[in-house]
Amino acid sequence: MEQVRVYAPATVANVACGFDIFGFAVDRPGDEVVLTKKDTPGIIISEITGDEGRLPLEVHKNTAGIAIQKYLEHIGRTDQGFTMALHKDMPLGSGLGSSAASAVAGVFAANELMGKPLSQKELLPFAMEGERVACGSAHADNVGPSLLGGFVIIRSYNPLDIIEIKVPEDLFATIVHPQVEVNTKDARSILEREIPLSKTIEQMGNVAGLTAGLLLSDYELISRSLEDVIIEPIRSILIPQFKEVKSAAMAAGALGCSISGSGPSLFALSRGLETAEKVAVAMTGAFKDAEIESEAYVSGINQRGPVVS
Amino acid sequence: MEQVRVYAPATVANVACGFDIFGFAVDRPGDEVVLTKKDTPGIIISEITGDEGRLPLEVHKNTAGIAIQKYLEHIGRTDQGFTMALHKDMPLGSGLGSSAASAVAGVFAANELMGKPLSQKELLPFAMEGERVACGSAHADNVGPSLLGGFVIIRSYNPLDIIEIKVPEDLFATIVHPQVEVNTKDARSILEREIPLSKTIEQMGNVAGLTAGLLLSDYELISRSLEDVIIEPIRSILIPQFKEVKSAAMAAGALGCSISGSGPSLFALSRGLETAEKVAVAMTGAFKDAEIESEAYVSGINQRGPVVS
Numbered sequence: 001m002e003q004v005r006v007y008a009p010a011t012v013a014n015v016a017c018g019f020d021i022f023g024f025a026v027d028r029p030g031d032e033v034v035l036t037k038k039d040t041p042g043i044i045i046s047e048i049t050g051d052e053g054r055l056p057l058e059v060h061k062n063t064a065g066i067a068i069q070k071y072l073e074h075i076g077r078t079d080q081g082f083t084m085a086l087h088k089d090m091p092l093g094s095g096l097g098s099s100a101a102s103a104v105a106g107v108f109a110a111n112e113l114m115g116k117p118l119s120q121k122e123l124l125p126f127a128m129e130g131e132r133v134a135c136g137s138a139h140a141d142n143v144g145p146s147l148l149g150g151f152v153i154i155r156s157y158n159p160l161d162i163i164e165i166k167v168p169e170d171l172f173a174t175i176v177h178p179q180v181e182v183n184t185k186d187a188r189s190i191l192e193r194e195i196p197l198s199k200t201i202e203q204m205g206n207v208a209g210l211t212a213g214l215l216l217s218d219y220e221l222i223s224r225s226l227e228d229v230i231i232e233p234i235r236s237i238l239i240p241q242f243k244e245v246k247s248a249a250m251a252a253g254a255l256g257c258s259i260s261g262s263g264p265s266l267f268a269l270s271r272g273l274e275t276a277e278k279v280a281v282a283m284t285g286a287f288k289d290a291e292i293e294s295e296a297y298v299s300g301i302n303q304r305g306p307v308v309s
Numbered sequence: 310m311e312q313v314r315v316y317a318p319a320t321v322a323n324v325a326c327g328f329d330i331f332g333f334a335v336d337r338p339g340d341e342v343v344l345t346k347k348d349t350p351g352i353i354i355s356e357i358t359g360d361e362g363r364l365p366l367e368v369h370k371n372t373a374g375i376a377i378q379k380y381l382e383h384i385g386r387t388d389q390g391f392t393m394a395l396h397k398d399m400p401l402g403s404g405l406g407s408s409a410a411s412a413v414a415g416v417f418a419a420n421e422l423m424g425k426p427l428s429q430k431e432l433l434p435f436a437m438e439g440e441r442v443a444c445g446s447a448h449a450d451n452v453g454p455s456l457l458g459g460f461v462i463i464r465s466y467n468p469l470d471i472i473e474i475k476v477p478e479d480l481f482a483t484i485v486h487p488q489v490e491v492n493t494k495d496a497r498s499i500l501e502r503e504i505p506l507s508k509t510i511e512q513m514g515n516v517a518g519l520t521a522g523l524l525l526s527d528y529e530l531i532s533r534s535l536e537d538v539i540i541e542p543i544r545s546i547l548i549p550q551f552k553e554v555k556s557a558a559m560a561a562g563a564l565g566c567s568i569s570g571s572g573p574s575l576f577a578l579s580r581g582l583e584t585a586e587k588v589a590v591a592m593t594g595a596f597k598d599a600e601i602e603s604e605a606y607v608s609g610i611n612q613r614g615p616v617v618s
Contacts, residue, residue, distance in 0.1 A: 021514045155518035156511070161533060163521055194503040200512070200539070202465070205330045207513045209464035211520040212472055224470060230509070 003036040004112045008105035008306040009149070010090050010297075011097035012173065012267045013141035016226040016258040017206035023097075023141035024151040026173050027299035029090030031101035032309065033064055035109035038081040043068055050088030062086075063099040063130035064106030071107050071126040075117050082110065091295075094177045095261035097142030103130030104146040108306040120305065123147060124162065135188075142261065149305035151214060167301045168217035172276035174254070176245070176283040177265040178294040182238050187262030190238070195230055202229050219255060219271045226256025226269065239264045245286040252282035273298070312345040313421045317414035317615040318458070319399050319606075320406035321482065321576045322450035325535040325567040326515035332406075332450035333460040335482050336608035338399030340410040341618065342373060344418035347390040352377055359397030371395075372408040372439035373415030380416050380435040384426050391419065400604075403486045404570035406451030412439030413455040417615040429614065432456060433471065444497075451570065458614035460523060476610050477526035481585035483563070485554070485592040486574040487603040491547050496571035499547070504539055511538050528564060528580045535565025535578065548573045554595040561591035582607070 009030045015022035038044070043065055045057045059065035064086055072078045084106065092098050107126045111118055127143040144152040144162050155161040195203075209225030212218070236242040236259060245266055249257035253275045254268035266283065270276040280296035287294040318339045324331035347353070352374055354366045368374035373395055381387045393415065401407050416435045420427055436452040453461040453471050464470040504512075518534030521527070545551040545568060554575055558566035562584045563577035575592065579585040589605035596603040 018513065018517070020510045021517055153514070153517045153521060155514040155530075155534060157514075161514075161518070163518060163530065165521055165525075191506060193506050195506055195509045197500060197502050197504055197539075200504050200509045201329045203509070204327065204513055204516045205462070205464040205466075205470075207516045208327070208330055208462045208520045209470070209472060211517045212462060212474055212524060215521060215524045216474075221464075221472065225464060230506075 001113055003034065004109045005032065005034045005309050006105045006109040006112070006306050007032045007309045008101040008108065008146050009302045010101055011142045011145045012175065013097060013139070013261040014231065014259065015210070016228040016232070016256055017203050017210060019228070019231045020139060020141055021154045021207070022151070022210070023145040024167070024173070025145040025149050025302035025305065026175060026297065027302045028297050029096065031089055031098065031105050032087040033102065033105035033109045034085040034087070035106070035113060036083045037113055038083050041079050041081045043081065044083045046083050046085050048086045048088065051092060054092060055088070061133065063103040063134050066133050067103040067107040067126045067130035068110045070129045071110050071123065074126065075114065077114060080114065082113070091177055093181050095182065095259065095263045095265040096175065096177065097146055097261060099134030100127065100131055100142030100146050103127040104143055104306055106130070108147070112308065120147060121162075124160065147305050149303045151301060153211065165211070165214055167214050168219065170271055172270050172273050172298060172300055174249070174268040174270065174276045174279045174283065175260060175265055175297045176280065176287065176294050178239070178241075178287050178292045180240060180264045180292065182263045187235055187238060190234055191231065192234065199229050222269065223255035226258065228258055232258055235259055235263055239266070241287055241290040241292060242266070244289065245283050248282040248286035249279050252279045254279045310422055312343065313418045314341065314343045314618050315414045315418040315421070315615050316341045316618045317410040317417065317455050318611045319410055320451045320454045321484065322406060322448070322570040323540065323568065324519070325537040325541070325565055326512050326519060328537070328540045329448060329450055330463045330516070331460070331519070332454040332463070333476070333482070334454040334458050334611035334614065335484060335606065336611045337606050338405065340398055340407065340414050341396040342411070342414035342418045343394040343396070344415070344422060345392045346422055347392050350388050350390045352390065353392045355392050355394050357395045357397065360401060363401060364397070370442065372412040372443050375442050376412040376416040376435045376439035377419045379438045380419050380432065383435065384423065386423060389423065391422070400486055402490050404491065404568065404572045404574040405484065405486065406455055406570060408443035409436065409440055409451030409455050412436040413452055413615055415439070417456070421617065429456060433469070456614050458612045460610060462520065474520070474523055476523050477528065479580050481579050481582050481607060481609055483558070483577040483579065483585045483588045483592065484569060484574055484606045485589065485596065485603050487548070487550070487596050487601045489549060489573050489601065491571060491573045496544055496547060500540065500543055508538050531578065532564035535567065537567055541567050544568055544572055548575070550596055550599040550601060551575070553598065554592050557591040557595035558588050561588045563588045
């Protein structure tokens with residue numbers, strides 16, 4: 001194989017109570033990488049579309065470029081060169097794991113072209129290196145679900161321990177991206193560094209509840225557990241109309257609604273596609289009430305991760 | 310029915326990472342209440358055995374007495390009087406939920422004699438009131454599993470939301486009670502009131518991992534998740550020989566080992582009865598190395614809660 005086209009899914013990290021430890025993948029939006037072998041060593045980024053000219057073409061500044069570079073070093077094949085075209089099919093800085101999806105698509109494509117010497121899960125550290133460039137730290141709550149699909153728990157970062165769990169079949173996600181921007185680094189810097197023990201306990205209860213709710217297909221328990229008492233009260237300040245949009249989602253029947261990643265996108269989970277679509281209408285409507293344009297995506301929980309397209 | 314004899318099980322609260330939110334019941338030790346109807350209103354505690362004379366006979370100072378009193382008020386039957394005998398079949402102040410077991414046995418016995426107007430789960434608030442007397446606050450991580458059996462998650466205290474989850478069949482608990490004493494109020498007062506966000510995240514990862522490990526019968530995941538980075542490092546200081554005993558448990562094959570409740574008892578979880586028994590020998594041996602006598606109990610996870618005996 002000389003060329004491969006790979007689509008990697010967007011992801012919702014944090015998932016209310018699960019700051020840095022929960023994430024899930026959706027079917028759309030996502031990022032596409034077209035990777036082509038070339039005869040000489042080195043990676044060249046030939047084009048990036050859909051980024052409004054904002055992403056660097058230099059390999060060492062690009063999440064996918066770095067991920068591929070680290071991968072080649074690991075398998076001892078820096079002699080193999082690639083030309084990469086990157087098509088962003090989702091907004092940058094939206095809280096939907098845009099940089100993670102690019103890194104995952106890139107490293108997955110490279111592994112395909114090299115004859116799959118590594119398993120899908122073994123690609124994770126290289127995609128995380130890409131994330132380090134974008135966010136300043138190597139988080140796994142976007143690259144994990146984008147690479148593996150489904151809902152993941154990052155039990156531990158050191159050593160890395162990622163658990164994939166099944167979700168109820170009738171669980172659907174609504175993601176709404178408003179036309180405002182939040183920088184991930186800013187969104188992290190405003191967080192409190194010390195958490196009251198009482199809030200830690202409350203959050204742990206919801207983390208346990210959400211994990212059990214998903215594994216037991218208990219929608220009521222999922223709904224009760226989709227509460228974030230630590231991060232959301234602070235980060236939601238950066239998102240105009242947050243309260244109104246969340247209220248609209250809940251009134252339309254969502255099981256829960258919170259910030260996707262570090263925002264400004266919001267996600268909601270619902271039982272059934274029909275409800276998830278009603279929730280999308282309600283959420284975009286609530287943004288529109290404040291004259292904020294937004295785009296909505298409705299999908300099941302993506303169980304596949306990246307696909308050759 | 311004029312008289313009933315009820316045995317309620319001891320419990321392990323906290324369970325490593327799950328401070329205030331996890332607890333499970335064991336088969337032994339436990340507390341026994343013999344409750345007898347009497348013709349006049351009011352509760353009389355006729356005798357308490359096994360407490361070395363340390364527990365008060367006054368109803369309003371006794372966890373079981375208070376639990377029964379609150380229960381009678383709730384069902385509007387304060388006209389019914391009882392005589393209660395309480396047999397402590399476990400050490401006081403051991404971290405095994407001694408006060409909780411008494412409260413549960415008492416209120417369960419009263420409900421039996423009144424013709425079961427309330428369900429087992431509905432008895433929880435009254436048993437918690439008993440706990441308030443003993444601990445100064447109404448925790449549910451001992452009364453919950455003692456009353457309901459099995460492994461419980463307390464997702465929320467306000468409103469109270471308790472989830473019972475199934476555990477793998479081959480999971481066994483070892484509990485070792487050393488002859489030293491820790492006051493629950495002291496053990497709580499030495500805790501930090503503010504937790505670094507990084508430690509909160511680490512703990513949440515283990516909470517999610519333990520919940521998933523139990524539900525998926527993944528013993529390896531249970532083992533990796535039985536880590537407490539918040540409470541154990543502080544409370545273990547109060548328990549002589551803690552590190553040595555924990556190391557002995559792990560070397561003998563335990564999945565994990567930590568403090569039971571607020572100590573000084575330690576618990577370990579193991580796969581298989583045989584390993585749990587080896588772990589008991591190793592733990593008591595490690596206490597003995599420091600000339601500390603200890604008593605060990607090995608049992609499966611109690612799935613029944615209180616029983617009429």
